Amino acid sequence: MTETTARERGGAGALAERVRAPAISASGLRREFGERTGLHPVDLRLEAGRTLAVLGPNGSGKTTLLRVLAGLLRPSGGEVEVLGSSLPEAAWRLRGRVGYLGHRPMLYRDLSCRENLRLASRLNGLEREAAETRISSLLAAVAMNGRADDCVAELSAGMAQRVSLCQAVLHEPELLLLDEAESHLDAEARELAEGLIGPAPGRTRVLVSHDRERALDAADAVLEL
Numbered sequence: 420m421t422e423t424t425a426r427e428r429g430g431a432g433a434l435a436e437r438v439r440a441p442a443i444s445a446s447g448l449r450r451e452f453g454e455r456t457g458l459h460p461v462d463l464r465l466e467a468g469r470t471l472a473v474l475g476p477n478g479s480g481k482t483t484l485l486r487v488l489a490g491l492l493r494p495s496g497g498e499v500e501v502l503g504s505s506l507p508e509a510a511w512r513l514r515g516r517v518g519y520l521g522h523r524p525m526l527y528r529d530l531s532c533r534e535n536l537r538l539a540s541r542l543n544g545l546e547r548e549a550a551e552t553r554i555s556s557l558l559a560a561v562a563m564n565g566r567a568d569d570c571v572a573e574l575s576a577g578m579a580q581r582v583s584l585c586q587a588v589l590h591e592p593e594l595l596l597l598d599e600a601e602s603h604l605d606a607e608a609r610e611l612a613e614g615l616i617g618p619a620p621g622r623t624r625v626l627v628s629h630d631r632e633r634a635l636d637a638a639d640a641v642l643e644l
Contacts, residue, residue: 441465443463444465445497446498447496448462449494468623472626474634475643479644481644517593524580524582535586562608563578594622596624597627
């Protein structure tokens with residue numbers, strides 16, 4: 420089997436960077452679906468506050484990797500730690516610390532935009548009054564405040580993606596796992612999205628993208644699958 424590792428960009432090698440506990444570490448991480456290999460063995464170390472771009476052709480395991488790191492999918496073998504917690508055993512410790520944006524919107528179509536975000540706030544343990552303020556602020560940031568009380572089923576794909584972006588960052592997570600975050604977004608919406616999911620102090624990001632050039636521009640490290 421082929422072992423895949425992340426390569427650092429820019430040659431950073433200071434002692435402080437080496438000794439700091441990583442946000443993500445994995446050794447021999449793999450996932451099978453019956454007889455089909457969904458993710459070949461991966462070795463990975465990503466320092467806190469950095470951005471990793473995950474690149475590769477369709478079917479190479481990019482989405483599978485993100486779902487494992489989010490605690491949504493059990494690995495078939497190997498070891499993985501996220502924010503100091505071993506997966507899958509201690510996945511519960513990541514509640515409220517990880518933001519995940521899937522390849523498809525994880526929204527209830529029969530609920531409004533605001534209702535979806537309220538539900539997400541409760542699941543992540545946000546205090547109600549603070550959550551309401553945060554929800555209104557995020558919807559305004561992606562120019563969706565005028566559609567806040569419309570059902571998701573009534574939205575275009577791009578509008579639903581904007582709400583999904585709000586959902587991913589609602590609880591101000593330490594780690595953002597983004598699977599094709601700019602899917603269905605036009606140029607204006609991409610600019611708005613950058614304000615929500617772009618680099619920020621203390622934020623670690625893993626970006627899956629088919630847009631190699633944009634991903635490389637945003638990344639500190641690259642994982643080729």
